[in-house]
Amino acid sequence: MYNKTLHLALAITLVSGVSPGIYAADANGASSDPSSTETAHFDSKGKAPSPYTIELQKELRQTLPFADKRDFEEARKGFIAAPSYDKIMAEAGNVAWNMGSYNFLQEGKDYDSINPSLQRQAILNMAFGLYEVVPERIYQVRGFDLANITFIKGDTGWIVFDTLMSKETARAALDFINEKIGKRPVVAVVISHSHVDHFGGIRGVVDEADVRSGKVPLIAPTGFMEHAVAENVHAGTAMNRRAFLQYGVMLPHSPYGHVDMAIGKNASIGATGLIEPNRYITQDFETLTIDGVVMEFQNTPGTEAPSEMNTWFPQFKAFWAAENITGTIHNIYTLRGALVRDPLVWSKNINNALYRYGKQADVMLASHSWPRWGNERIQEVMRAQRDAYANLNNAVLHAANQGVTINEIHNVYTLPESLKNNWATHSYHGSEEHNSRAVINRYLGYWDANPATLMPLSPKDSAPLYVEMMGGADKIMAKGKTLFDQGKYREAYEILNKLVYAEPQNSQATDLLADVYEQVGYQKESAGVRNSFLAAAYELRHGLPKGVPPKTVGPDMIRAMSTELWLEYLGISLDGSKVAGERFIFNLKTPDNGEQFVVELSNSTLTSIKGQQAENADLTITLDRSALEGVMARKTGFDQLVKDGKARFEGNLKPFKVLMAAMTPFTPDFELLPGTRQ
Template identity: 25%
Template sequence: MRYPVLFFVMAVGAAALAACGDSSAPEPRATPAPDALREHSKLFEKEVVEVTDGVHVAVGFGLANSIMLEGDDGIIIVDTMETVAEGEAVLAAFREITDKPIAAIIYTHNHADHVFGARAFAAPGEVPVYAHQSTGYYINRVVNQIRPIITTRSMRMFGHHLPEGERINDGIGPHLGVSEESTLFALPPDHTVDERLETTIAGIKLELVHAPGETEDQLFVWLPEKKVVLSGDNIYQTFPNLYTIRGTYYRDVQKWAASLDKIRALDAEFLVPSHTRPLIGRERIHDTLTDYRDAIQYVHDQTLRHMNKGLTPDQIVERVQLPPHLAESPWLQEFYGKVSWSVRSVFDGYLGWFDGNPSTLQPLPGEQQARHMAELAGGEQALADKARAALEQGDAQWALSLSDHLRALRPDDDAVNQLRAEALRRLGEVEANPNARNYYFTAAREEADGLNPGFRTEPPEGFLDTLPIDNFLAAMPAFLKAEDTLDVHEKLGFQFADSDRRFTLEIRRGVAQVRPGLAEDTVAVLHTREPVWKAIAAGNRSAVTALAGDDLDIDGDKIAALRLLGYFEKVD
């Protein structure tokens, strides 16, 4: 039996997730792309940039940057890339500059491309790891309740399966180099920050400041003596991802703007983001930060303005575009986030899914809507003809929309699949936003070739030990096959000999709940050690082999215990 473990999350909330063509991807072919998107790739030319004395940033080694701060007798690594292999490549480049030992690691936030290469720089417990007090919680959410869907959507967004030419870049970096063969190993933070921490490491005076924005746990690092600020992911050279199409909880854009004001107040001479290239010069930094935070506030405020007039998200999207002085900024081009996506997210963050139009309150089921649409078109074939005509006339979006109805009516029709694939490719070819472009092209391959964009990576030895057992158990309820348990009310106990921790899983008529402690009325109690159950939960072992190998014992009704475990989805 497998329960989900997500070893790579982008929001970890996600987390998140990947992009570097795989071995099964087709040969590259000439694919149209906007010139501006190709030009954008120059931001990610691979090199180590010396920002100022003792501050170096590795750009283009992966989706994110890794930053080295050189002190008197050691170095500090700020952000560690997305895989151990990429972390090793960065460390080798840094070692051409200095051989001073690593004195500390700092995570600016929990995203996978900033933490999962950490093992390349140090072993667990070898050096202090600094982060916000909530970062460990987010990293521990690698046992994720929405792992299958967030992985699939992330693979689409980052173009993991796309050949060069379809995927040009990933907006804030050349690619996110995670594949099925990657090793991902985050070190748990052991020095945490609440709102602010002033400290000295290797002779470097620095401040770690909580600055929620793209994530709730975001920190920036301020070096007052050098006038250098490491801004994390709250600014990079593209319009910010106020919402990401892979899916995350609401990003509080007002907090994001306020955090940029904190950075503006520093009057920094050097700004080093964790994506794209550093910015140098007090006035340039101040003006860029001002425009960036103003763009965020503009989208927020104008969305609320039109919300309060009763407009729907579709109507607001038509009305909210950046004013020219912001739209022309090279730091606000829509190569990662989009204004339109941000408008929808702000609306949803304040008012939820209902757009206010009573016709959308209880819409007809999809198939019923499709039948009505076909009737209006003159029948199913006429609807298909109109979709094909729309595509031939250059209206790929309308063709794709009509194909939604055809899909509902003809779910197994290859002609519909091919129509959708062609419409998606047409949309991808003219799309300058890498997230959207990659999503279109990947979805086209799903339609035409049956591509399954999801994948899982195997956890490296020792990594599961860094995660609390609570997460593995807490992931179970979201995978309960509720329809099979509507008449079931039973409890199963877990007791872990190595930690002396006990839990009770209760299945109660379609709902599963995990609580600490052992209930008295369990049908059975599973006795094992934490590493054994973690391996079972990760899909690396089965409960049956653990039973046979004396690593798992069931005290009580063994058949009932296995039956209860069988009520949960097996997730690869």
């Protein structure tokens, strides 16, 4: 009646701004060797920075505006206390958070294995404790997770802005502020946007019953629930695997490995939750007063998240910029994969905020990074980021309209010098290279209009041809070594990558390519780009990550996932070649919520339509949506539900069994780099 393959097909990875499901049980702690020093590489195959890398870092230290210490002054301002601990344990028994694993950044050393600009950002992100932003009214707990958690003191209790990623870190933050400022109840929660590092800790600060009853307002921007669940379901497993590179999941926390995630140190590894908001902000600008605090919300859809909002506090002249204005230029294209964002829309929303709030604000704070104080300083940062996103959009399209293609723009586009000298416009999360390519991809797509690139050979098929025409492996290795010795790393990986694809078991080639990638990683300012190159080097040297299974989706996410989205995912999971020639129609009914669907298999494709029932269906399945959630979470099967009287099948079961047997179990353990599956 039910095939177990369906359970495997539902290994859905719900990643948002970051990918919480792919971290090992104690990744924060396992990679925090206190003996890490400038001279001790964590990898026996690892190499020290080359003379070319050292020279580049030296030049950057001399040319970047390190004399501008304002960010450090602002990051320290308002400090009240740090906790006595640097680890937060998860309920499951693992270390959910370990700030101490990055203590090497506090030793006052300049590491040649870290781009000096990125090292500066990584040190700024070492803030750990409670900070006062507006005297006796607005506080932040920083360094307890990837994001900040903000507490507004109302007349009777706390209004919480963003709840971190994990229940345990959010609860620790609430306990810490109650200990230092005085215990107060949580009287409202505001979620700025639909990424899990901002809502996942919700159950650490509020009870669901209080939200459902309306006792505690839970406020979010329109579209929040849809995007919180759906943004990455369709390609979730692929994103999960790619996140191993962008977030450097397997890299130890070390000067040679993981040092930062640009908007914070790392992502916590605790219990993530999701509670349906009971109040949505639907207008462009909307004002609420809660517990004596007046808040005007600015909806900014299509910026850092599809559903996001800023907040203005007129009583305090404080502007909360969510994740739209932080200490970095963000990703327009996220390396793990996501829909390309619109930098022009982003710029316009910052401009709207600048003219509506920025000209009168005394302080600007956000869900990442540190606040900025003083109206002149606030306007400076807002204008700089406004211009950086607009310049990215406009200058790239300016070049594209003169014939520059997606395969050239990253070598052409550069920020204006005036923005290069402003720390607020450095790309620690994004990078000018991959963001510029994203703009062209958004408007013109991946094709550069050269027919030879429209339907290219797969790398594994083209690489042998290149290797043959270049004279074989020995010549490529010799040239690759020469280029490496000359510090010409991009030229080196251009040819060595071909050789590794052609001869994936050539250990000398993979080791040399890893050495090249490592030096590139050391040099990069963007944390995601650094992690991607260093993680690729790690995989080339040691093979695919092992022992890091994907974390199953929690019950909150399953409940929030629509049945329609689940059926769409089944369509993606279907191996159409296994049902070629089959045709099958069934009705699905969930009486407890009144939903009904027609699901049809034809032409090796599974489709569904909501609100319809077929007159001559092969099979009708009836079960409550609450019972279906057990199947979606892989905790039960249809056969067990039928046995328990919770599901009813009427009609022909045979084609349904064929359909379930054709479901593919997705797991994020596929090879991204040739030869790494050992």
